[in-house]
Amino acid sequence: MLHHCHIKIFKCLNKIRFDLQIPQRSGDTDYIAIYLEICFKKAKQHNFTLRTAFISGERKYAPSVFEKYTTSITVGNKEVILNLYDTAAKNNMPIVKYPRTVEPLWIEWDRKAQKCGLRHTIYAVNRDHYTGEWLDNLKHGKGTQTWKSTGAIYNGDWKFGKRDGYGTYSIPDPVTKEYKKVYSGWWKNDKKCGYGIKFYSDMEYYEGEWSGGKRSGWGRMYYKDGSIYEGQWLEDQHSGQGMLRLTNENRYEGTWKDGKKHGLGKFFYLNKGQLFEGFWVADFPKCGTMIDFGREEAPTPTQYPIPKIELDNPDDVLEEAQAMLDDSQE
Incomplete structure (x- = not known):
């Protein structure tokens, strides 16, 4: 004992x-x-x-x-x-053997795979790859992302795995294989937001404000046919006050809605030397006045000038016509 x-x-x-x-x-x-x-x-x-x-x-x-x-x-x-x-x-007497505790390999591999700070190129399973800065395994800071399927490249700012800040998005030309810029500007939450320029083709591009990946705010659009729109946008459409100048120098200045002329506006027929001012609905003039405007300088003026129309109360007639139009819209 x-x-x-x-x-x-x-x-x-x-x-x-x-x-x-x-x-x-x-x-x-x-x-x-x-x-x-x-x-x-x-x-x-x-x-x-x-x-x-x-x-x-x-x-x-x-x-x-x-x-x-x-x-x-x-x-x-x-x-x-x-x-x-x-x-x-x-x-x-019991024989007790305690196995040696060994950390699983996957824990060590996972620890080594943690990405934070500037890293070399990291390849995804689908062969997309990213080179730049990381934070808690998320793209964060300056970096360049390449998509294998399309060959597109984004170079700019990242925030918690999403494009956020200033950056440039480019795609390769299908013929020359050289990269051409598609969008250059500001991003937020992986979408275009703020001021930026987007190139739709060599002759067509937009410069102005974006929101949620769509043209919203003030901006200027250059179309491939030579016409230019400058004014307010909402969800990729003309909305608010804006001016559209056509290739023949004719232009519309006034109110827009859903991409169409809607509300009070003026259309300058500078090629004929006339001006229409009135009310528009869904791209069509409903009521207004047509007068000669710059007839002497017009390249192709009308054969006869517009005769004067004399009414006792022309303003009342216009107000009545517009009132009737408003009632029909309701």
Whole structure:
């Protein structure tokens, strides 16, 4: 039987070591020293590791030749049970082997794959690739993205994985394979937003304000037929006040809605030397006045000038006609 044991406790960071000195027999001066280390890994979880250092004088014993003996110690508010053994019943000695804890490889690979800061080119499964800055595995900062399927390239600012800030989007020419600029300007949440220029073709482009990836705000559109629209836009359509100048120098100045002339406006027929001013609905004039305007300088004036129409109250007639038109619209 084991008579008594002396316990020394050593604390070091998150580990507690117990040194036990246990006499083998009464009167013997030799003793067995058992080193038991308790490692506290997480809150309310601990792991026990039994060191195989059993010493009796000059000899060493394996941890399988001790009669079972149970005692307990208290550390803080935790009670630890110690099971000790003597040579009287070595067959009852349990053989406990604790497997060495090895971190799975995927954890190490995932740690190495974490992207933050400036990195070399990163390829996706579909062969798209990105070169630039990262933050928490998201494109963030300056960088260049290339899409394999279309060959398109975006070079500019990123924010949390999306195009955000100033950047340029380009695609390769199907014939020459040289890159041509499609859009250059500001982005927000992966869509065009703010001031920017988009090239629809070599002869057609838009410069102005964007919102949610669509032309919205004030902008100027150059069409391939030579006409120019300058004014307000809403969701890719003329909306609000604007001017459309045609290739023959004729132009419309007034109100637009859903991409069509709608409301009060003036149409200058400069090629004929006439001016129409009135009310428009869905691109068609409904009521107004037509007068000569710059007839002497017009390249192809009408054969006869517009005769004067004399009414006692022309303004009242126009107001009545417009009132009737408004009633029909309701």
